[in-house]
Amino acid sequence: MGLGWGKGWTAGALAALGVALGAASPQASARLSLKSASALVLDQNTGQALVEKQAAAVVPIASLTKLMTAMVLLDAHLDPAELLTITSDDKDSLRHSRSRLPVGTRLPREQALLLALVASENRAAHALGRTYPGGLANFVLAMNAKARELGLSGAHFEDPSGLSSGNVATAWDLARIIQAAYRYPEIRDFSTRPETSIQTGRRTIQFPNTNALVRNPRWTIGLSKTGYIEEAGRCLVMQAMLGNRPVLVILLDSWGKYTRLGDANRIKQWLETRSGSKG
Secondary structure, eight states, X not given: OOOSSOTTOSHHXXXXXXXXXXXXXXXXXXXXXOOEEEEEEEETTTOOEEEEESTTOOEEOGGGHHHHHHHHXXXXXXXXXXXXXXXXXXXXXXXXXXXXXXXXXXXXHHHHHHHHHHSOOHHHHHHHHHTSTTHHHHHHHHHHHHHHHTTXXXXXXXXXXXXXXXXXXXHHHHHHXXXXXXXXXXXXXXHTOSEEEEEETTEEEEEEOSOGGGGOTTOOEEEEEEEEETTXXXXXXXXXXXXXXXXXXXXXXXXXXXXXXXXXXXXXXXHHHHHTOOO
């Protein structure tokens, strides 16, 4: 499956491009100070790397995993209206993280996907994998098969939510994941909604988007996903219009709660200054 970039976007060409950038870009990188341990910004149309920092490092990706989860689910063409039930099996037994999606909640498969992408809801993502034909194990196999199909050299998946630190990839891998995910209208739509809500009994539960930038009118974002576990740090990937061109932004292992947003805004300002535009 092609990713919509030019012929140069083979695995070998990606490696060669990375070497060339490593030699050519230190001066430019020095002018843009980023707090994220790994970063990559690509021109979406050409694949040109505009910013690169430790982009070949294989690192945990936390809930960025859910973009792969969404693609595998949508590829299966399952009934989006089929009702799924959140069960105790969907609770986080690894990290015991909190969820506002109560056990016993019944919701359409499509709404579970919406919650997984907007609010990074782990129980929703786990339920999507658990109810896949053949169960959770088959779903994870399909995730890794999709990774091979996309040519992801450093990626490996162990669960659909991203709670496992064994879900890993490089920034370059994530660029391919974003580019592939951008082809799915549902992922573009769901991941950039400012918020969503569900009705459970008499209660309405609001779920805001985990990326505050989708609510910022200064940003034009076409796809978004955040992630966090301790091993991965704060992560953020986006497709956005910056400096009058569509770009892919990958920020991994940002050390502070808000530094991934700070890095994104620094990249935005840097690109707009270089292009002479103003968002």
